[in-house]
Amino acid sequence: MFNIASTKIDKSKISLKEVIVVSVIYLCVISFILRVQLETGFNILTGDRYDGLIENSLLEHWYNVFRGKSAWNIVGYFSPYPNTLGYNDGYFLYGLIASFFRFSGIDIFLSAELVNIVLRTIGYYSFYALCRRCIGLKPFLAITGASIFTLNNNLVLQSGHAQLLSVALSPLLTLLLYRYMLFLTSGNSRKKAILYGSASGILLGSWLLSTFYMAWFFIFFTMILTIFIVLISYWEKRRHNESFIRPSFNAYEIIIPAIVTLLSFLPFLIVYLQSAKKVGVHHFGEVLSYTPRLTNLLNPGDTNFLFGKLSQHYFSIFPPNFQLGGEFMVGFPPVILIVSLVSLIYFFKNSAFTIESVLIRSLLLAVILSLLLMIKFGNHTLWKLVWELVPGAKGMRVTARYALFLNFPITVLVVYFLGKVARYKYKGLTIILACLLIMEQINLGRSQWLNRQEQLNFIKQAEEPPPSCRSFFVSGQRLDESLNKKDDATYNVYAHNVDAMLLSEIFALRTINGFSTFNPSDWDFGFQPHETYISRVDNYINKHHIQTGLCEYDLYTSRWHTHTGISTLPLKVQ
Incomplete structure (x- = not known):
């Protein structure tokens, strides 16, 4: 329908100075996230006595698999049932990383924390690369985006559920898919198209076998985004009376990645389809009870660095049945919401027909529709349509977690908009907004409650x-x-x-x-x-x-x- 290769990409080489600056900022970000661990000599770790140990047991399962002591799809619990990996998230990628540390002689609990650090590192640098190579942003804005995405206010208090940290794979998979589409539509390199397409499929299949929520959210959002891209492109082509461009590619560039993707999905399908038949799925009444209200999405939490006291004052007036804590602590800070709203007006007001405008407007509409689908009004929500019609939706209980994923596309939109603002001689305003956007993501809450030494003594x-x-x-x-x-x-x-x-x-x-x-x-x-x-x-x-x-x-x-x-x-x- 259009040639993605026509987009402008920053192809300049990344200098050593840029690498150093990016890495220094990363160290500041990750040091803040790990402040409790650093203060305690990595004795108090992410997680708690319950979910933290469940994750550790699943990571150790993969260590046993790679040592030849366990079958890959049968974890240690619920004996004598077979295929017990499907009773929970599979943690495959987590276990793969953790096993590297375990084989290096690092204990089970510290290995799990190092997995979290690796994931956040992947998220930070891949988001930076996405901003620089795909969106064409300058280093300052790319660093801003990577910092916002990694700090992620609404993920801080949910980090005890370590599977949610896999949202860090979103920019990496987006990069791979972008490179695949780039080579597919340009016709410049069949081998690279096959390579990137296959790598995307392998990562997505592995992600599904690791943490279902975030992988499913990525697929669901990409599906919505693709629909809007097709519809807007069709509308604009008709409106401007232009003919459709037929991209030049070989069938093998689609067939081979499709086969690789299907094979990568097989372990996930084998495990979870069988488990769904045995134990069923979540009933909609249960799903509805974990669907957020608009109030939840506007509440940044009382431990937010900039707006915590304001949040505590304002949201304290709501009755207890509004469920502002626990799984419902998924709110966005106000500045990123305001900038997103302004960007919505800007991008639809300035709607010249280019591939760039099609992509950004599609992204905006996909975010808006996602928010509308997930919000609960009274006891009614459009998410019921998703639950009934979209495969896999019945396997998820906490709809509110979709907000944790949406931080990714919203951050992309915001830094892209800042890039536009900076071009119109508003560099001072851009810097102020960038600093505010980063600062409001700082949350002083914690999810580190697992005492490493106590658990080592128990073992x-x-x-x-x-x-x-x-x-x-x-x-x-x-x-x-x-x-x-x-x-x-x-x-x-x-x-x-x-x-x-x-x-x-x-x-x-x-x-x-x-x-x-x-x-x-x-x-x-x-x-x-x-x-x-x-x-x-x-x-x-x-x-x-x-x-x-x-x-x-x-x-x-x-x-x-x-x-x-x-x-x-x-x-x-x-």
Whole structure:
């Protein structure tokens, strides 16, 4: 329909000075993000006692896979069910990176934190490259965009869900897709078109197997964007009475990347389609309860550096049923919203028919439609159409997380608009806006609650399981925690199950325990009421006929025992 190769791209070489400046700013950004870790000598890490350890167990699963100790699609928990990787995000790319650190001798918890750092590094530099090479922005604005994207106010308080950090892959995949379209439509290099198209498919397939939410959001947004590009191009061609340009490309440049992409999707499809049949999907009533109101999207949070006090004052007047905390802390700071609104007016007022204008207007409309789709008005939302019609939508519960992804295209729009403003001799205003846009992304909240040394001690005091053990379950709770949290409902559901998940990967031994996004239909391993816990375990054991080789690990004493169904007896480790 149009030739993407006709766009103007900054092809100038990046100087050493530019590399140094970009890297210095990156170090400032990442140091702020990691301030708690740096202050504690990397003893307090991203995540918490529950979700943090679940992630660690899944990363360790991939380490076991690469060591030949586990099947790739069967994690340690929910024994004897097969294909258990599909009960949660797969964390494949995370595990691949973490395994590099684990093979280097770094402990399981620090390796997980280093994965987060690697992802943020990829996000920062790929966003910078996107701004410089694809959009043609000057270094100052490219740094501004990369800083806004990496600091990301509305992601700070959600970083305990480490899978959401994979939004950092968005600019990298966009770069690959852009290069693919560039070579595809220009006809200059068939090999490069095939290379970039195949690389895009491999990354997207790996992303889906790693963190479903952000990968699906990328696909969904790209679908909306593509529709608008086609519609606006068609409209403008008709309005200007121009004929359509047929790009010159070979069929192999589409067929080969398509085949590679399909093959890359197969592991994801094998795992998650089977899991969906077993455990079902999220009901819309549950999805609706996690759909944000406009209020949520306008609330930058009371720990925002510039607007925290204002937010605390204003949003405190809303009733509790507006759910302003938790998963709903996804609001955008005001300056980026105002600049986005001004850019909307500017780009539609100045609408000359060029490939550049088509792309930017399509991007604006895709963002607007995305926001309209995800907002809840009373108990009604257009997201129901998405949930019913778009494949994969029923696998997601927290619609509010789409706002975390939308920070990416919104930031692209804003820095592109600033580039336009700077061309009209408003350089001073551009600098002021850029500084405000970066500063308002600074959030003083934290999501670092996982005590590394405590968790290392927990692993160290666990003795090796007896050779006769084929699987196990846990009984009791950690001695140093249980006395203070015996009446904590969340603790009594999560803690012992999460401990079992972690130990199952440490010892490469499957456990019947576990807790995930989806649990098996016969899962009944909450600790309370503790008087019936063992009998519920026995019911599960008898149903699945796994009495042989089943061991019991007592979290209270850190010892292995035989299981009789009535009491625990010491089991000597050979």
